[in-house]
Amino acid sequence: MYFTTSHPIAESFKLFTKIQSLVTTPEDVYILTKSIIEEYAEENVKYLELRSTPKHIPSSGMTKEVYLRTMIEAIKDSESEGYPIIVRILVSIDRRQGLENARVAVDLAEKLMNEDNIVVGIDFSGDPEVGDAADYIPVFLDAAKRKLKLALHLAELNKEHSFQETVKVLEQCCDLPIRIGHGTFLHHAQQNDKWSALANLVYTKKIPIEACITSNLKTETVHCLEQHHFKYWKDRGHPVILCADGKGVYNTSLSQEYFLAMSAFQLTQQELKDYVVGTLDSIFGSDEIKEELRTEFTTLMSTLPSV
Numbered sequence: 001m002y003f004t005t006s007h008p009i010a011e012s013f014k015l016f017t018k019i020q021s022l023v024t025t026p027e028d029v030y031i032l033t034k035s036i037i038e039e040y041a042e043e044n045v046k047y048l049e050l051r052s053t054p055k056h057i058p059s060s061g062m063t064k065e066v067y068l069r070t071m072i073e074a075i076k077d078s079e080s081e082g083y084p085i086i087v088r089i090l091v092s093i094d095r096r097q098g099l100e101n102a103r104v105a106v107d108l109a110e111k112l113m114n115e116d117n118i119v120v121g122i123d124f125s126g127d128p129e130v131g132d133a134a135d136y137i138p139v140f141l142d143a144a145k146r147k148l149k150l151a152l153h154l155a156e157l158n159k160e161h162s163f164q165e166t167v168k169v170l171e172q173c174c175d176l177p178i179r180i181g182h183g184t185f186l187h188h189a190q191q192n193d194k195w196s197a198l199a200n201l202v203y204t205k206k207i208p209i210e211a212c213i214t215s216n217l218k219t220e221t222v223h224c225l226e227q228h229h230f231k232y233w234k235d236r237g238h239p240v241i242l243c244a245d246g247k248g249v250y251n252t253s254l255s256q257e258y259f260l261a262m263s264a265f266q267l268t269q270q271e272l273k274d275y276v277v278g279t280l281d282s283i284f285g286s287d288e289i290k291e292e293l294r295t296e297f298t299t300l301m302s303t304l305p306s307v
């Protein structure tokens with residue numbers, strides 16, 4: 001199930017819900033996780049952060065903890081089978097599910113992180129029309145106190161409530177170890193001074209932005225590739241990381257996202273190499289992993305022929 005053409009963003013959440021209704025047993029979670037890892041490894045991706053909302057499915061007896069432990073098992077199996085990719089998990093908080101679920105997600109994430117460091121953080125996502133991200137600020141602060149990193153979907157809509165919640169969250173969380181998911185409208189400086197102040201805060205604090213080009217085009221939050229905010233941030237030397245969002249739902253791949261960005265924004269080969277190595281600064285993996293990947297990437301880049 002995936003989108004071949006664009007649809008208003010609300011349609012995405014209907015499709016996610018349909019897909020979620022098909023994943024009901026630990027076996028499903030295992031197969032999905034394993035096959036996603038395989039796909040990314042085939043693309044030569046070396047480091048992957050998978051994010052998913054743990055589900056409690058009473059009919060199959062799958063608890064949220066079992067859901068996450070099954071993902072971890074699939075990651076460990078991929079490791080021991082020699083897949084050349086490091087995989088980490090962000091436990092998603094779905095903003096449609098309320099604060100109590102969010103607290104449970106943080107408790108579980110902390111517990112599992114302390115066991116083997118495969119869980120590294122929290123993702124805050126879900127339908128941006130539902131609820132108020134600012135209500136979750138105490139949860140974000142608490143998660144950071146427990147050493148969990150945070151990827152927060154913010155400023156995804158060009159609407160006042162999206163702006164207001166983004167301001168509130170970033171005012172209180174800008175010094176935490178965070179990245180911004182999408183941040184599609186953060187840079188709308190031309191629209192008014194409020195957005196401009198917000199963009200300045202993100203810029204000054206060097207908060208990395210996760211850019212999902214195909215997802216933005218298919219959800220009609222960005223109208224054409226050339227207008228994508230990847231360029232705005234990249235031109236300012238700000239960390240902006242290409243991601244695939246729902247690779248299946250949006251029928252894309254990380255290579256495709258790179259291809260789109262590189263062709264639309266005409267990066268030179270050297271800029272591309274520097275960009276790829278630079279993205280490592282924003283990953284949530286440990287300093288050792290960053291260093292290991294930096295060495296691997298730098299060596300690999302130096303062996304690539306110039307074109």
Ligand SMILES: CNc1ncnc2c1ncn2[C@@H]1O[C@H](COP(=O)(O)O)[C@@H](O)[C@H]1O
Binds near residue numbers: 128153219245246
């Ligand atoms: C379009 N941009 C987006 N904005 C906000 N949340 C998004 C998203 N794309 C994906 N998700 C989040 O990812 C969940 C699906 O994976 P899981 O069932 O948790 O594994 C969606 O339900 C939504 O909460």
